[in-house]
Amino acid sequence: MRIRKAISAAVVLTTATVGMITAVGGPAQAQATWVPPFQKCTPFDQGGFKGDVCVDRVGWGPQEFLGLGQIQAFPSNCAKFRVDVVDPDGTAVHSVNNIPCATGSVGTARYLAELHVNGRAYARLVGFDSAGNTLLSVNSQIIISPYDNH
Known part of the structure; x- marks a missing residue:
């Protein structure tokens, strides 16, 4: 049970973090042009x-x-x-x-x-x-x- 709660908490934290990064970086990412690494x-x-x-x-x-x-x-x-x-x-x-x-x-x-x-x-x-x-x-x-x- 503790493992399930820990995994659930990690998923919630990761989802929230990704959501914040997307929300904060959204407009800047739309303007950026991806350049292949090579x-x-x-x-x-x-x-x-x-x-x-x-x-x-x-x-x-x-x-x-x-x-x-x-x-x-x-x-x-x-x-x-x-x-x-x-x-x-x-x-x-x-x-x-x-x-x-x-x-x-x-x-x-x-x-x-x-x-x-x-x-x-x-x-x-x-x-x-x-x-x-x-x-x-x-x-x-x-x-x-x-x-x-x-």
Whole structure:
């Protein structure tokens, strides 16, 4: 009986504490943006383009690199974006191309870390006009897989 009362008291105390934390932290949490723990984003603001280019590493077993862009603004002559996952030697190992210019999240290039990138990669966001001329090319920081042998 004492054990039951102790467990009941612990549940009530935990529930009350969680309720207070939620009530106190509720509005602040609604405004906060969750960032994955292995994501590196690089902000840019150039030539009418504004946003972030990000590289992320996901997976519990085989690691996968993700490249993506977050666009806040772009110039009127922007026709499309391309997002690359890039090996540190500069070779684009996977790309998502012909993404119409828009605000918000653009492209998610996915690539397994073990295949070619030697446990290191970065993302590249490229913007083009309708003639195919490069208007923007911006790189994220390099991110490293925990299985990197270098």
